Amino acid sequence: MDDEKIPFPPEDFMRLVCGGNDPNVAEHFIWAGKLVTAMLRDEKMILPDTCFLDVGCGCGRVARYLMNMPLQSYTGFDRHSGMIQWCRQEITPLAPHFIFHCFEIKSVYSQTDGEYGKIEADDFCFPFADNSFDAALLASVFTHMPLKESAHYLYELYRVVKPGGKILLSVFFSDREPYRENANFYYDSKEFLKMVGASGFDYRFRETLYQHNWYILSKQIKPFEKYHYYILAQDLRAYCRKQDFG
Secondary structure (H helix, E strand, O other): OOHHHOOOOOHHHHHHHHOOOOOOHHHHHHHHHHHHHHHHHHOOOOOOOOEEEEEOOOOOOOHHHHOOOOOOEEEEEEOOHHHHHHHHHHOOOOOOOEEEEEOOEOOOOHHHHOOOOOEOHHHOOOOOOOOOEEEEEEOOOHHHOOHHHHHHHHHHHHHHEEEEEEEEEEEOEOOOOOEEEOOEEEEOHHHHHHHHHHHOOEEEEEEEEOOEEEEEEEOOOOOOHHHHHHHHHHHHHHHHHHOOOO
16 A cells, blocks of 8 residues: 555644644655654564554544554554544544544543543543554653553553553653643653552663653563453552642
8 A cells, every 4th residue: 555645634634643844744744744653663573463553643643554564453542532533434444454443532632622522531441352462652742641541551451452562652751840831741760660660560761852752661561460450450549649740
């Protein structure tokens, strides 16, 4: 499948995904999609037997390039109904194993995109079975979530990713106190990495690009996995109750 044959999403969708008022938003959209795809390929997260999860998939910025990759399946979800509808209309007919879901999750982005959700992010349970995915992507998802919501997402990711699976994600860090600037959240790096460790994942720093700190999370194979899930749930809920990151 030639990605150039796939139409571009509406410009307002691309601007919401890319951010800013770049006059060459389509070029930025292409560049970012290819960059993330290259990272996934470099980390060997795109293989013929891979069941792939794209959290915050938007209007298919990465999906359009993964269509050319040997994936077993692709599942993307986002809170923006228009973007998901566009993906269903333009991508799924060309790649039936690419499935897109829309969930009405509340977000600080509501004031920007007009998508007012009904579900608190830290109450949202991913509607997927345990150990469903070999790899997952969160490209600039935690950059727009307070840390307590990210803690919940990490628990859900640990549950749905298979032992031995990997996650590629990006975050913003602050060199002072954690703070929020418009729809962007800047974490204390030590607090974030402590939270990742508490979730059960091993982690490895990959690189920093345009303020985005990219990490690879790995789910190691552990005995008594269901018991481990239960302990993680209790620990993360207790952690969230003690924290207030806005």
